[in-house]
Amino acid sequence: MARSASLLTAGIVAGAILLGILHLAAGDAASRSLSLSLALGAVFGVVLQRARFCFFCHTRDLVEGGDPRGVLSILIALAVGAAGYVLVVGAWLPVPLPGRLPPDAHIGPVSVVLAGAAFAFGLGMAISGSCISAHLYRLGEGSPTSPFALIGTIAGFVLGFLTWNTLYLAVISNAPVVWLPHHLGYAGTLGATFLVLALLAALALRFSRGTAEPVTSRPLDLRSVAHALFVARWPAAIGGIAVGVLSAASYLRVGPLGVTAEIGSLARTAANAAGWLPDTLHGLDTFRGCATAIQTALLSENGVFITGLVGASFVAALLAGQFAPRRPTGKDVVAGLAGGLLMGWGAMTALGCTVGVLLSGIHAGALSGWVFLFASGAGLLAGLPLRRRLASA
Amino acid sequence: MxxxxxxxxxxxxxxxxxxxxxxxxxxxxxxxxxxxxxxxxxxxxxxxxxxxxxxxxxxxxxxxxxxxxxxxxxxxxxxxxxxxxxxxxxxxxxxxxxxxxxxxxxxxxxxxxxxxxxxxxxxxxxxxxxxxxxxxxxxxxxxxxxxxxxxxxxxxxxxxxxxxxNPQLRARLADVLEVVDGKKNAVIVDIRSPDEFSGKLFAPEGSRELSIRAGHVPGAKNVTWSKAVDPETGKFKSKEELKKLYADAGVDGSKPVIVYCRIGERSSHTWFALSRILGYEVRNYDGSWTEYGNAVGVPIANVAGTVWQGK
CATH class of the missing domain: 3.40.250.10 (Rhodanese-like domain)
Incomplete structure (x- = not known):
């Protein structure tokens, strides 16, 4: 796309998002909340795109390229968000009394099903080349795989609904919902979180094979700052800190970050209308996580959040000259659909994805977040050879 | 004003x-x-x-x-x-x-x-x-x-x-049945929507707490709870407006009142209007339709004639 056309398109989309935010902000309390969701989604989209924040690519960069910066950025996001959540939750529930959980925080049931679902999710990330949140921002970059990955995800969700009742009755209904502050207190949970993250950071640095980019000292003028802001990739630490702050801010004002509630709701509403779903999905709507309610309103908080995310990452990609659509090949289609299917099933069964369960869960002090981290990490590592084979096929 | x-x-x-x-x-x-x-x-x-x-x-x-x-x-x-x-x-x-x-x-x-x-x-x-x-x-x-x-x-x-x-503020199934059987003189107010009252609906959209029969307690008057508030502000209407609203439905405070809904929470709203604002003698039947509609051997009025089909 020509530079001027890019800038014009970016201006129009950015203007539309801004107008949407202002229009919703002028309404009643529910509408103001939608306005904030749209704004937070837009900020999240910009941060993801500019920092290239991606659970899969960061891990692959470390494993295959020896570059630990991305993984460190994820670990920083986890640490900053965990501290932010303690600030918020500590005000709402001054004492983590037994039987009480912070409202709608993503603290899910811990079982072998969660581990299996997260493993499948990790495998799906490796095959399709991104997790769901990264596919959403890549949609804004014109990725040839992402549309198919998201279609696969919707199909995977439907598959998840079909297997839910069996898994629920056999395992999930008896699975404990573990909130670490109940056992370790707030300080203990935060300390343990920092310790594990520090160990993971040390491990990541052990695998580091690259050399740090030389720091070039250039005069700080408008041109260089604009380049750093709009074109160059944001430093990993900035991306991580921004994601962590955004997660706590979103929890304080709207709800935990998550990107699959809307996709799941669309899948459930469509599959329900088509008559594919069982009449009752046992216990599903009682769990904490990326809720997949049948759609009743046109605009949902998660729906406008996703709209803001995709729209703003599109604007950011256009400005950076990173909007590069190309015609999808057969491989793109197969990798997207297959990986998406695995991720959709995993995200439905685990009640969320790398954002909803891993990020928002670990931030909230949920054991389920940690289980997702390690199991999806294992799935990802197992999937990397598959991806290489697919690429060379 | x-x-x-x-x-x-x-x-x-x-x-x-x-x-x-x-x-x-x-x-x-x-x-x-x-x-x-x-x-x-x-x-x-x-x-x-x-x-x-x-x-x-x-x-x-x-x-x-x-x-x-x-x-x-x-x-x-x-x-x-x-x-x-x-x-x-x-x-x-x-x-x-x-x-x-x-x-x-x-x-x-x-x-x-x-x-x-x-x-x-x-x-x-x-x-x-x-x-x-x-x-x-x-x-x-x-x-x-x-x-x-x-x-x-x-x-x-x-x-x-x-x-x-204080048991005087609460109605039990037995109290409601005594009114239905004519053993006690009281007026029963069903504050649910007209479609729930007539039996067209078993429960409002999105509600899981069901009764396997639709309809209402025989003899009950239907005054939907929302008629007592100004839709714009959610505030209660004036005492005079409330008095007229309920009097038009035959609830004027001359007889004791029993209010009910589906699980007893919306009827608390009407209980408040009738009891606290108008000063009538009112009991809230918190068992409400989820108890009455499911109770064995008790009569109901079902204008719509709907029959539970297990769906």
Whole structure:
């Protein structure tokens, strides 16, 4: 796309998002909340795109390229968000009394099903080349795989609904919902979180094979700052800190970050209308996580959040000259659909994805977040050879 | 109206300047205005409770100083399907520092439905003279753009003791059946929607608590709860308007009244209007249609003639 056309398109989309935010902000309390969701989604989209924040690519960069910066950025996001959540939750529930959980925080049931679902999710990330949140921002970059990955995800969700009742009755209904502050207190949970993250950071640095980019000292003028802001990739630490702050801010004002509630709701509403779903999905709507309610309103908080995310990452990609659509090949289609299917099933069964369960869960002090981290990490590592084979096929 | 209100406001402000406890009681009647409450948030004789049903509503911003009451666990006995025991209820109020001369203000989401249930429970435990509803609830407070806070307050524990439960405010299935059988003279008010009343619907959209029969208690009058409020503000209509609304349906206070809905929370709202605002003798039947409609061997009226097909 020509530079001027890019800038014009970016201006129009950015203007539309801004107008949407202002229009919703002028309404009643529910509408103001939608306005904030749209704004937070837009900020999240910009941060993801500019920092290239991606659970899969960061891990692959470390494993295959020896570059630990991305993984460190994820670990920083986890640490900053965990501290932010303690600030918020500590005000709402001054004492983590037994039987009480912070409202709608993503603290899910811990079982072998969660581990299996997260493993499948990790495998799906490796095959399709991104997790769901990264596919959403890549949609804004014109990725040839992402549309198919998201279609696969919707199909995977439907598959998840079909297997839910069996898994629920056999395992999930008896699975404990573990909130670490109940056992370790707030300080203990935060300390343990920092310790594990520090160990993971040390491990990541052990695998580091690259050399740090030389720091070039250039005069700080408008041109260089604009380049750093709009074109160059944001430093990993900035991306991580921004994601962590955004997660706590979103929890304080709207709800935990998550990107699959809307996709799941669309899948459930469509599959329900088509008559594919069982009449009752046992216990599903009682769990904490990326809720997949049948759609009743046109605009949902998660729906406008996703709209803001995709729209703003599109604007950011256009400005950076990173909007590069190309015609999808057969491989793109197969990798997207297959990986998406695995991720959709995993995200439905685990009640969320790398954002909803891993990020928002670990931030909230949920054991389920940690289980997702390690199991999806294992799935990802197992999937990397598959991806290489697919690429060379 | 506005002139008399501003005069009342001036009087309240004057009383506030002279003597705080008087100000707390200066708001006569069972309702308090958002405007009055916003000026009495620091009054130690006023204690505000939020009774919202949606999770996270209180935490993300409540009236400054308000204490959270979780309807699903704090006000009910989940095992017995009963209201909270007096010991549990007393503990809740002691922790919130409520004393014999505290003015208790309740408010909540969903048009004060659950706050009204709260007011009914407070009345059952003998605190009827102290408890008031914030007229318009959360909705009106937010509409006025009044401040919200996310901090959870801590109050010094009080030594309040609550009375034994007053059975006169609560109707049981047996009480309702006595009216249906003509053994007792009372008027029953069904406050659900006309479609639930006629039997076209088993339960409103999105409700899981079902009865396997649709319809209503024979002889019941249907006055949907929402007719008692101004849809714009969520505030109760004036006493005169309420009197006419219910009198037109044959409820004029000459006979005792029993109100019910599906699970007893919306009917608490009508209970409040009839009992606290109009001063009629009213019982809330909290078993409501989920108990009555499912009870074996009791008659119903089902105008629509719907039959439960297991779907």
């Amino acid at each position: 506005s002139i008399s209100r501003s005069w009342a406001g001036a009087l309240v402000a004057g009383a506030l300047a002279l003597f705080l406890p008087v100000a707390a009681l200066a708001q006569q009647g069972p309702l308090v205005d958002a405007e009055w409450l916003s000026k009495n948030l620091d009054n130690p004789k006023v204690r505000v409770f939020e009774v919202s049903v949606d999770p996270g509503v209180y935490e993300r911003g409540h009236i400054p100083g308000a204490v959270n009451i979780n309807w699903h666990t704090d006000l009910v006995d989940t095992v017995r399907r009963d209201i909270a025991s007096s010991a549990k209820f007393q503990d809740l109020l002691q922790k919130a520092g409520v004393t014999k001369d505290t003015t208790i203000v309740l408010y909540g989401d969903n048009n004060n439905w659950f706050a009204a249930w709260g007011a009914w429970v407070f009345n059952i435990y003998g605190l009827g003279d102290q408890v008031k509803l914030l007229d318009g609830g959360r909705k009106y407070w937010e509409k006025l753009g009044l401040p919200l806070d996310t901090k959870v307050p801590a109050y010094a524990r009080s030594d309040l003791t609550v009375s034994a439960a």
